[in-house]
Amino acid sequence: MNSAAVSRDFARRLELAVPLVQAPMVGCGGTALASAAIGAGALGSLPGAAMAPAALRDAVAALRAEHAGKPVPVNLNFFCHVPPAADPAREAAWREALRPFYDELGVSPSAIANGPGRLPFDDDVADAVEALRPEVVSFHFGLPPAPLLARVRRSGAQVWSSATTVAEAQWLEAQGVDAVIAQGAEAGGHRGVFLQADASDITTQVGTMALLPQVAAAVRVPVIAAGGIADAAGVAAAMRLGAAAVQLGTAFLLCPEATTSAVHRAALQSQAARHTALTNLFTGRPARGIVNRLMRELGAMSALAPSFPTAVNALAPLRAAAEKAGLGDFSSLWAGQNVSGCKAIPAAQLIAELAAGL
Numbered sequence: 001m002n003s004a005a006v007s008r009d010f011a012r013r014l015e016l017a018v019p020l021v022q023a024p025m026v027g028c029g030g031t032a033l034a035s036a037a038i039g040a041g042a043l044g045s046l047p048g049a050a051m052a053p054a055a056l057r058d059a060v061a062a063l064r065a066e067h068a069g070k071p072v073p074v075n076l077n078f079f080c081h082v083p084p085a086a087d088p089a090r091e092a093a094w095r096e097a098l099r100p101f102y103d104e105l106g107v108s109p110s111a112i113a114n115g116p117g118r119l120p121f122d123d124d125v126a127d128a129v130e131a132l133r134p135e136v137v138s139f140h141f142g143l144p145p146a147p148l149l150a151r152v153r154r155s156g157a158q159v160w161s162s163a164t165t166v167a168e169a170q171w172l173e174a175q176g177v178d179a180v181i182a183q184g185a186e187a188g189g190h191r192g193v194f195l196q197a198d199a200s201d202i203t204t205q206v207g208t209m210a211l212l213p214q215v216a217a218a219v220r221v222p223v224i225a226a227g228g229i230a231d232a233a234g235v236a237a238a239m240r241l242g243a244a245a246v247q248l249g250t251a252f253l254l255c256p257e258a259t260t261s262a263v264h265r266a267a268l269q270s271q272a273a274r275h276t277a278l279t280n281l282f283t284g285r286p287a288r289g290i291v292n293r294l295m296r297e298l299g300a301m302s303a304l305a306p307s308f309p310t311a312v313n314a315l316a317p318l319r320a321a322a323e324k325a326g327l328g329d330f331s332s333l334w335a336g337q338n339v340s341g342c343k344a345i346p347a348a349q350l351i352a353e354l355a356a357g358l
Ligand SMILES: Cc1cc2nc3c(=O)[nH]c(=O)nc-3n(C[C@H](O)[C@H](O)[C@H](O)COP(=O)(O)O)c2cc1C
Pocket: 023, 024, 025, 026, 028, 047, 049, 077, 139, 140, 162, 183, 186, 187, 188, 189, 190, 226, 227, 228, 229, 247, 248, 249, 250, 251, 334, 335, 336, 337, 338
């Protein structure tokens, strides 16, 4: 099959009117955004890494009720990390590094919760997947252990995962995934990097224009392009480079259906959004966001940040205090390198614009 035929076949299997995927986005995308994407004929995604199984069940039920009688292609997205063992010495060093900020904002480190940060894919979540039978389950940071993955497959869902290198794409294909998301280094949010001992070595990360054609040549499964794609020309270019579909995150961040915070929206609409960087400060894993005060003062990549996802906790009270004052100094302002497609228009309109000319 040529690449246009692969794309058509891919969309047909998922009953998509357009080969576009609204990216799952912890913190910025929920049921409303997924619903708008589905209504516009794209694949809607829910950010399962921040949703307990009960919330996932409610969200999928709401989507199916809202679009009753029509195809409701939904993607449930999960993170495949192993929660790290407690490391009190590292946590203490991190809090010490943050002490000047706690003092300045009058925040007590005792207000820090020790929550899980982000939920890993486990048996409880697999129960929910089996009950919900979504069209797609996509993973970030590799794949879950074989018994859990087998449960997802048995549910009938297509299994996708992000690859940030050609080697990761080949590894995923060898594990039997149904599609690979080629996530270029321009992408906003977390890098899906998983096949290297040190996830914070960002020298391995490749831009979309270089990654996509190499991945498309290296694997036989459909490839979904992600990273820096912001308009119809970018979508068309990705398809030309071998993509069967395109996954966009940043472009949706200003849509009214997104749950993007006020400080995040303001940053996206400011000149600051022209400068993004990969940073591990906010969660412990590299992710792309708009450069802000914390990144400037501690350095975007720091050996001090605790392991993913525990770094989230110590920053939470600082973020809350700063956001109350209208500042995004301690917030993860996730954004890709191309914010030119961010528009405060309904997601359905954005999808129609992105699909123009396909
Ligand atoms: C705010 C934000 C949150 C994200 N959260 C997730 C997530 O929860 N799971 C995931 O697989 N990818 C996540 N991503 C990455 C997207 O799946 C995708 O790779 C990326 O948005 C594509 O690049 P773009 O932002 O330039 O469109 C996120 C991206 C953004 C911008």
